[in-house]
Amino acid sequence: MRQIWAPWRIDYILGPKPDRCVFCLPDTTAEDTERLVLYRGHRAFVIMNKYPYTSGHLMVCPYRHVMALADLGKEETHEVMDLVQECSSILTKCFRCEGINVGLNQGQAAGAGIREHLHFHLVPRWNGDSSFMAVFDEVRTMPEHLSRTYERLKPAFAVLQSPYGSSE
Numbered sequence: 001m002r003q004i005w006a007p008w009r010i011d012y013i014l015g016p017k018p019d020r021c022v023f024c025l026p027d028t029t030a031e032d033t034e035r036l037v038l039y040r041g042h043r044a045f046v047i048m049n050k051y052p053y054t055s056g057h058l059m060v061c062p063y064r065h066v067m068a069l070a071d072l073g074k075e076e077t078h079e080v081m082d083l084v085q086e087c088s089s090i091l092t093k094c095f096r097c098e099g100i101n102v103g104l105n106q107g108q109a110a111g112a113g114i115r116e117h118l119h120f121h122l123v124p125r126w127n128g129d130s131s132f133m134a135v136f137d138e139v140r141t142m143p144e145h146l147s148r149t150y151e152r153l154k155p156a157f158a159v160l161q162s163p164y165g166s167s168e
Helices: 007-014 074-095 146-158
Strands: 037-040 044-048 058-062 099-104 120-125
Touching: 037 146, 044 074, 044 146, 058 074, 074 099, 074 120, 074 146
Parallel strands: none
Antiparallel strands: 037 044, 044 058, 058 120, 099 120
C-alpha cells in the first residue's frame, strides 16, 4: 500500500481547536487571506487546506453548516459540484498535476476531521510525488509555502465568473 505522509498535520490533530467552525465564514471578506479563502460563490466557497497533504490541497464547502450531502439543496449541490469541477481545471493549469484525488469524508467513521460541516477535498497528485523522502523518517516535502500557493492561485479564482452571483 502506498501512503501519503503529512506529518505537519499533527499540529492540527493535537493542537487547540477553534471555538467556531473553521468552515463557517463571516459575511465580510476581511479574514479571507488569513483563512486562505480563494473564492466566494453564492452558496459555496473554495478554501485552501491549512494542513495540506500536497501543495494546492483545496476544499469546496457550502456556506450552510450541514453534515450530510443529502442535506444540501439542489442549488447548493450544483454550485458545490461546479466549483469542484472549476478547481480541478485550475489545479491542472496552475500546478500541472497529473492527477487529482477528489473526495468527501462524510461522518467521523469515514475519516472526516471536521464532520459537522460538509467539505470536498481536491488533492493534486503527480507521478512519483512521494519520491524518496517518504523512505527517510516518514518525511514528505512541500515544495511551496502556503502563502505563495495562495498568491499563485488567487488570480485564477479572481477571474472565475459565478453563474450563482458575485464572488465578493
